[in-house]
Amino acid sequence: MxxxxxxxxxxxxxxxxxxxxxxxxxxxxxxxxxxxxxxxxxxxxxxxxxxxxxxGHSHPRLAAAVFAQMQRLVHTSNLYQTRLQGQLAERLVGCVGAPGKIFFCNSGAEANEALYKLARKFGNEALPPPPRHSAGMLVEAPISRHGMITMEGSFHGRTLGGIAATGQDKVKKGFEPILPGFQHVPFNDLPALLAAVQDPNTVAILLEPIQGEIGIRPATPEFLRHARDLCDRHQLLLFFDEVQCGLGRTGDWCAWKSILGTDEILPDGVSWAKGIAGGVPMGAVWIRNRPVQLKSGKETVLSDLLGPGSHGTTFGGTPLVCAAGLEVIRIIEDEGxxxxxxxxxxxxxxxxxxxxxxxxxxxxxxxxxxxxxxxxxxxxxxxxxxxxxxxxxxxxxxxxxxxxxxxxxxxxxxxxxxxxxxxxxxxxxxxxxxxxxxx
Ligand SMILES: Cc1ncc(COP(=O)(O)O)c(C=O)c1O
Structure with a gap:
């Protein structure tokens, strides 16, 4: 038989x-x-x-866009330019509604990795902030900063960087030693965040405007404003992980705007994945065009800091996934x-x-x-x-x-x-x- x-x-x-x-x-x-x-x-x-x-599943327009692109050009390489990647970047910058640039990758964890590397590059190459008074003492920032503050209960992905950033012990267990440089503070706790940024090594704050994996916990508007204010005062970068909550899920392209009801706050970086291409695997980050003074004496913008050779991925922003991402944005617009x-x-x-x-x-x-x-x-x-x-x-x-x-x-x-x-x-x-x- x-x-x-x-x-x-x-x-x-x-x-x-x-x-x-x-x-x-x-x-x-x-x-x-x-x-x-x-x-x-x-x-x-x-x-x-x-x-x-x-x-939704098998949306006829998304299926047709992916099929048509499959027959035209699936993959090139990031050695070349494709119009679809440029066009999707333009649309995503439009979703944030403020000048910036996009880096394409394949998942949420990878999008966050780009943010950690951006924070490291900024901490290593940007001019450190001037000395400041803390608890009656004059504190100098180290010449290179790499400390990231993330939230308890957060989830940022399963890479080594992702589990270090994630504020839940269960994802770290068995994978020690954990990548150093991450400090977790209780979510929505204004004094705790204020205390944490006193560490002069701090270079960035990363938070989910709505924590997803811990049971849907939105940030308070005050917490978002407080985080932005602290970042401005101490020359830190503010990153929002919108992998789960972004690009329409909250009824706005940006979840933080749904929470605030206004666009009064702008982060320095945003990560996306999940819904971005309707199920076709894609991740992306938006990086703000914010001026940066380098130690070398040069001036640049944050969105140009990850320069040629500093970061990349084979499948990031291929024509196939970009065709899907563009069609998803059009469907969301056309169908209200x-x-x-x-x-x-x-x-x-x-x-x-x-x-x-x-x-x-x-x-x-x-x-x-x-x-x-x-x-x-x-x-x-x-x-x-x-x-x-x-x-x-x-x-x-x-x-x-x-x-x-x-x-x-x-x-x-x-x-x-x-x-x-x-x-x-x-x-x-x-x-x-x-x-x-x-x-
Ligand atoms: C907020 C958040 N960030 C990052 C990730 C990781 O995304 P991925 O599984 O695509 O690596 C997730 C996944 O659930 C998430 O919810």
Missing amino acids: EDQPLQTRELFKEFVVPTYGRFDVQLERGEGAHVWDESGKRYLDFGAGIAVTSV LLENAQIQGALALDSLRRIGSPLIREVRGVGLMLAFELAGDLATRLPEGRLPSIHVVEALHAEGLLTVPSGPRAVRWLPPLNVTASQISEATEITAKVLAHCA
Whole structure:
């Protein structure tokens, strides 16, 4: 008898490195806000690949743009120029709305790596700030600065730099020694940030305007203003990691503008990935055209500091991914998806709050980046070691709704930006039913 081909779960067990705690779900195709598994079961996808498929699955315009580019030119090299990379850079600078330049890469972790390297270059080559008074003493900045301040509870990716920057011990465990130079402060804690920048080695602050992996925690407007003010006063760089929250998810191209309600603050660098090309792998950073005085006596701008030979990646900004990125921006504009994210986001927040389950402790969110936090008592009713977020996410799977766990107790809703009111109402009904069953 001939050997039967292995099932998907068996292929994974045998041949795929088990870095992820994967669910026992084998997905095969998607359309709009829906995906189907190998058995033909349909799910409403409120995870969108963890905030990635921003215009939904298999959007006909995105598919056509990628297909057409595939037939024209997939890859060149960054030894050459392609119009698509230049055009996408122009559009992304337009999304920030302030003069700057773009570096293209392949993922969120890699986008943040570019920011760490930019901070190092700035700390090594820019003129250090003048001595300042701190606790009654005159403190001189070292001739080269490399200290980065990041937030407790943050997530910045899985590279060695990313785990050093991330403010969660669990990602560092087993990978010691951790890259030095990163200091974590409690998120939204103004005095703690003020105290941390007193270290004269500090060169940059990196924060997520909305922390994603810890259960959707927005920065307060005061914290963002305070960070900008401290950076201005101490000649530090302010970086926003908008890998998860950026490019439309909050109903604005820039999540920090959704929080502030204005564009009063401009960071010095922004990292993006996830939704940027609708699921085609891409990362990017925006770097501000801010004047920089170099120790050499020359003047430059921050966006030119990473000069030829200083940084790069083979696949960064290839014609194929840039065609996808450009089409995603056009779709978001043509279909009014920033406005849709605001309207449906408000509806989703309200709908989750109205469920009124004793198992929901809190609902948080901005635009279509939402989470509900489960009450403590659920954990006491589950077998030891079973995380409440995983338990609820799996119960939602059984009812045909995909969501994303976030830490032990939060469940995220991150639907595509073109989600409809009726899909939100369907997701709410399923969530209410599952929670009623768990209660
Ligand atoms: C805020 C944030 N930064 C960085 C990353 C890392 O992105 P990637 O997985 O594309 O490397 C993530 C991924 O979840 C993220 O949420």
